[in-house]
Amino acid sequence: MKNLQRIRGVVATVVLFFAGNLGFAQNPPQTAGGATGRALTDYAPVLPSTLDRAWAIVPEKGVETREVADGVFVVTDGVWQSAFAVTDEGVVVFDAPETYASRIRTEIAAVTSDPITTLVYTHAHNDHIGGSAVFADVEGLEIVALTGVAEFLGEMNDPDRLRPTKTFDDQLVLDQAGMRIELRAANYHSDEGDVIVYIPRARFLMAIDTLAPGYGPFMGFDITSNFHEYLHVFDVLLEYDFDVFVGGHLTHIGNRAEVEVAQEFTRDVYETVKRIHGETDLMAVFAETAEQIGGFDNKYLLFDRFLDVVTARATAVLMRANGGQLGKITSLLESGTIRPVMDRVFPFKATNEALAYVETGRATGKVVVRVR
Numbered sequence: 088m089k090n091l092q093r094i095r096g097v098v099a100t101v102v103l104f105f106a107g108n109l110g111f112a113q114n115p116p117q118t119a120g121g122a123t124g125r126a127l128t129d130y131a132p133v134l135p136s137t138l139d140r141a142w143a144i145v146p147e148k149g150v151e152t153r154e155v156a157d158g159v160f161v162v163t164d165g166v167w168q169s170a171f172a173v174t175d176e177g178v179v180v181f182d183a184p185e186t187y188a189s190r191i192r193t194e195i196a197a198v199t200s201d202p203i204t205t206l207v208y209t210h211a212h213n214d215h216i217g218g219s220a221v222f223a224d225v226e227g228l229e230i231v232a233l234t235g236v237a238e239f240l241g242e243m244n245d246p247d248r249l250r251p252t253k254t255f256d257d258q259l260v261l262d263q264a265g266m267r268i269e270l271r272a273a274n275y276h277s278d279e280g281d282v283i284v285y286i287p288r289a290r291f292l293m294a295i296d297t298l299a300p301g302y303g304p305f306m307g308f309d310i311t312s313n314f315h316e317y318l319h320v321f322d323v324l325l326e327y328d329f330d331v332f333v334g335g336h337l338t339h340i341g342n343r344a345e346v347e348v349a350q351e352f353t354r355d356v357y358e359t360v361k362r363i364h365g366e367t368d369l370m371a372v373f374a375e376t377a378e379q380i381g382g383f384d385n386k387y388l389l390f391d392r393f394l395d396v397v398t399a400r401a402t403a404v405l406m407r408a409n410g411g412q413l414g415k416i417t418s419l420l421e422s423g424t425i426r427p428v429m430d431r432v433f434p435f436k437a438t439n440e441a442l443a444y445v446e447t448g449r450a451t452g453k454v455v456v457r458v459r
C-alpha cells in the first residue's frame with residue numbers, strides 16, 4: 088500500500104475542488120496525509136520503468152539536448168525542460184528555465200550557427216522563463232507571450248524576465264519558412280495563462296506543467312487553480328496529431344499514450360471523489376465531530392473533518408480500483424511472473440478479474456490489462 092500517501096494527496100486536491108463548489112469556508116483546510124509524521128519509506132517509489140527512460144545528464148554540461156523531431160530540440164537539466172526549433176528563418180526558443188538558461192545558447196550553437204530570432208514564453212512562472220535575461224543582447228529578438236503574461240511581467244518589472252515584444256490572446260502562428268509553429272492559449276495551470284506549442288511538421292506538442300510522463304500529476308494536478316480547465320486540457324491536447332510530447336518537467340519526454348493515461352487517471356480520481364463527496368453526509372460528519380470536540384463553535388475544524396472523511400473514503404475506493412492492483416501487476420511484470428505471451432486481455436475496469444485470473448495459475452501467457 089505504498090501508493091496510499093500519493094493517492095491521498097491527489098484525492099485531497101480534488102476534494103478541495105468540490106469543496107470550492109460548495110461555496111464554503113475560505114481557509115485552506117489541512118489535507119489528509121500531510122508531511123508531519125510520515126515515514127519517508129511510506130512514499131511511493133518511482134517506477135523502474137520510468138527511471139530507465141531518464142536522459143543521462145553529463146555533469147560537466149549540466150543539460151542534455153536531443154533532436155526529438157526534424158529540426159526540433161528538447162533541452163533538460165533533469166528537472167526542467169525547454170525546447171528550440173531550427174528553422175530556415177532562424178532559431179525559435181521555447182522558454183528559458185532559470186536553472187540552465189545560460190546553457191541554452193551553447194546548446195544551440197552546437198547544432199547551428201543561425202541567429203536566434205524568437206523567444207516564446209509558455210507562461211509567466213519564474214522557473215520556466217526566469218533565465219530569459221541571458222538573451223538580452225540578442226539583436227532584434229522577438230519575445231512572444233500572451234497579453235496577460237506581458238501585463239503581469241510589466242507589473243513585476245523583474246530584471247530576470249525580459250519583457251515580451253509581441254503579444255496575442257487566443258492563437259498565433261509563427262510561419263517560419265517551411266516550419267509552421269502554432270501557439271494556442273489555454274488556462275490549465277498559470278493564472279496569467281498558458282501557451283500550448285504545436286509544430287505539425289515535427290508532430291511535436293509542448294504543454295508545460297500539464298503532466299510528467301511516467302509520474303502522477305505533480306502536487307495536486309500540477310498546482311492548478313482551475314481544475315475544470317485542467318480536466319479539459321487533455322481533450323485539447325489529444326485533438327493534435329503528435330508523437331512527441333513535452334510536459335516541461337523531469338527526466339524524459341513522452342508520447343500520445345502517456346497523455347491518454349494521465350487523462351484517464353485524472354478523470355478516475357475526479358469521478359470517484361465527486362461520487363464519494365455526494366454520498367458523504369456533511370451534517371452527520373459535523374454532528375459526530377461536534378460530539379467529540381464538545382460543540383459546533385469551531386466550524387473550520389468541522390469542515391476540515393468533513394474533507395478528511397471524504398478524502399479517506401475516496402482514497403480507499405481508488406486504491407481498490409487502481410493503485411494496489413496496478414502496483415501488484417507492475418511487480419508481477421517486472422519479476423517476470425507474467426510473460427510477454429498474450430493469454431487474455433482484460434479491460435481496465437476488470438483489473439480485479441485480471442489479478443484473480445493470474446492467481447488461479449491457469450494463465451498460459453501474458454495477462455493484459457488494457458488501459459485504453
Ligand SMILES: [Zn+2]
Nearest residue numbers: 210212277296
Ligand atoms: Zn508553471
